[in-house]
Amino acid sequence: MGSESSAKQFAEAGADLSLVGVSKRFPGFTAIDDLTLKVPAGSFFALLGPSGCGKTTTLRLVAGLEEPTEGKILIGEKDVTDTKAYQRPVNTVFQSYALFPHMTIFENVLFGLKRRKIRDADKLATDALALVELAHVAHRKPAQLSGGQQQRVALARAVVNRPALLLLDEPLGALDLKLRRQMQLELKDIQSEVGLTFLHVTHDQEEAMTMADTVAVMNEGRIEQMGAPEELYESPKTVFVATFLGQSNLFVGTVSGSGSEVITVSASGNELRVPVERAVAHRGEVTVGIRPEKVSLHVTKPTLTASQTMIGPGHVTDASFSGVSTQYLVEVPGLGEITVFAQNMSRGDHARLGDEVYLSWDIEHAFGLADAPPPSARFVSDTDTASVAVQEREKLEAELGEF
Ligand SMILES: Nc1ncnc2c1ncn2[C@@H]1O[C@H](COP(=O)(O)OP(=O)(O)OP(=O)(O)O)[C@@H](O)[C@H]1O
Numbered sequence: 216m217g218s219e220s221s222a223k224q225f226a227e228a229g230a231d232l233s234l235v236g237v238s239k240r241f242p243g244f245t246a247i248d249d250l251t252l253k254v255p256a257g258s259f260f261a262l263l264g265p266s267g268c269g270k271t272t273t274l275r276l277v278a279g280l281e282e283p284t285e286g287k288i289l290i291g292e293k294d295v296t297d298t299k300a301y302q303r304p305v306n307t308v309f310q311s312y313a314l315f316p317h318m319t320i321f322e323n324v325l326f327g328l329k330r331r332k333i334r335d336a337d338k339l340a341t342d343a344l345a346l347v348e349l350a351h352v353a354h355r356k357p358a359q360l361s362g363g364q365q366q367r368v369a370l371a372r373a374v375v376n377r378p379a380l381l382l383l384d385e386p387l388g389a390l391d392l393k394l395r396r397q398m399q400l401e402l403k404d405i406q407s408e409v410g411l412t413f414l415h416v417t418h419d420q421e422e423a424m425t426m427a428d429t430v431a432v433m434n435e436g437r438i439e440q441m442g443a444p445e446e447l448y449e450s451p452k453t454v455f456v457a458t459f460l461g462q463s464n465l466f467v468g469t470v471s472g473s474g475s476e477v478i479t480v481s482a483s484g485n486e487l488r489v490p491v492e493r494a495v496a497h498r499g500e501v502t503v504g505i506r507p508e509k510v511s512l513h514v515t516k517p518t519l520t521a522s523q524t525m526i527g528p529g530h531v532t533d534a535s536f537s538g539v540s541t542q543y544l545v546e547v548p549g550l551g552e553i554t555v556f557a558q559n560m561s562r563g564d565h566a567r568l569g570d571e572v573y574l575s576w577d578i579e580h581a582f583g584l585a586d587a588p589p590p591s592a593r594f595v596s597d598t599d600t601a602s603v604a605v606q607e608r609e610k611l612e613a614e615l616g617e618f
């Protein structure tokens with residue numbers, strides 16, 4: 216990594232970013248809907264959401280490439296809403312890094328500095344390359360580097376301008392999985408070393424969780440929930456967050472009792488309890504959620520403590536062993552298919568396909584949501600392209616079998 220002094224020079228540039236009530240409407244379509252968020256100086260903030268939810272549009276608004284229909288954008292304490300892109304202390308790394316192929320790595324990093332006639336440009340470029348540990352390939356051309364190295368050059372080129380805010384739009388999207396994981400750690404290291412404010416856009420939940428201090432989950436132009444990765448995972452507030460970030464077992468029921476500490480939700484004859492403070496809604500219809508790794512599997516009916524919930528019996532419809540853990544699917548009448556992750560060293564029992572089992576969990580891990588999963592979620596559509604392809608193949612095989 217770069218020298219202490221160069222890392223500090225970068226650090227001075229970090230600034231807060233605030234979006235206040237920002238909306239962006241294209242003709243006939245609202246891409247961003249009343250977005251308010253604050254990214255504190257020096258933090259690593261991830262905007263996570265599915266394709267088309269408005270992530271790139273948000274970055275383009277911050278960069279000044281797009282004008283908001285409503286709302287304000289502040290960098291540091293300064294309102295930049297009406298300023299031009301080049302006047303903003305912002306740099307962007309896009310998914311395609313767009314290095315100049317005919318220039319050396321060093322010239323690529325130097326290019327913007329030269330064009331803006333910055334003094335000491337050579338030293339700044341050298342420092343930036345040292346920061347991403349690529350000083351030794353400075354004389355090469357981009358084609359002579361690996362994808363991950365090219366990505367680091369793009370990063371050096373973005374930080375060399377000392378932006379207050381670095382915007383990263385799916386910057387690792389072009390890399391294979393292993394390189395992607397490695398670059399995630401490196402990017403995080405570089406960010407904590409230079410202290411810049413990073414706004415990172417991704418649709419990869421694992422990427423957002425491993426890198427960011429704060430994750431904002433975006434859906435259809437709105438932020439559904441924002442917080443530390445653990446907080447979002449342990450206490451999702453909507454069905455979308457509960458299913459987009461990891462897996463959740465969800466049961467829709469009706470509140471049948473409420474005390475000062477727990478509410479009871481009846482779902483198909485099962486009494487599911489949820490801590491009051493972990494439930495978004497406390498009356499009427501409530502969706503109870505439990506993560507698969509929080510569920511224990513039993514081959515005989517367990518004796519419960521007051522702090523546990525049990526359901527069953529059900530039947531194991533699938534058991535797949537993956538080394539460190541086994542994933543079970545258990546069909547419980549009325550509740551549907553429940554996913555259980557059992558660590559191989561865990562206290563819970565092991566079961567085989569078709570076995571009758573009971574499931575239990577600590578009440579403190581359950582969460583309650585005000586919205587319900589879309590009705591189709593439980594069934595795989597038989598008209599999607601994958602299953603149509605399977606049906607076609609089966610038809611063909613049947614025909615061939617007749618000869
Ligand atoms: N210039 C435009 N005119 C009309 N609609 C647009 C325009 N730009 C974007 N949109 C729409 O706004 C929505 C958000 O687009 P955006 O590019 O921000 O999505 P995204 O979250 O970055 O998705 P992805 O993960 O696929 O990159 C999309 O439905 C898109 O079609």
Ligand SMILES: [Mg+2]
Nearest residue numbers: 270271272384
């Ligand atoms: Mg995008």
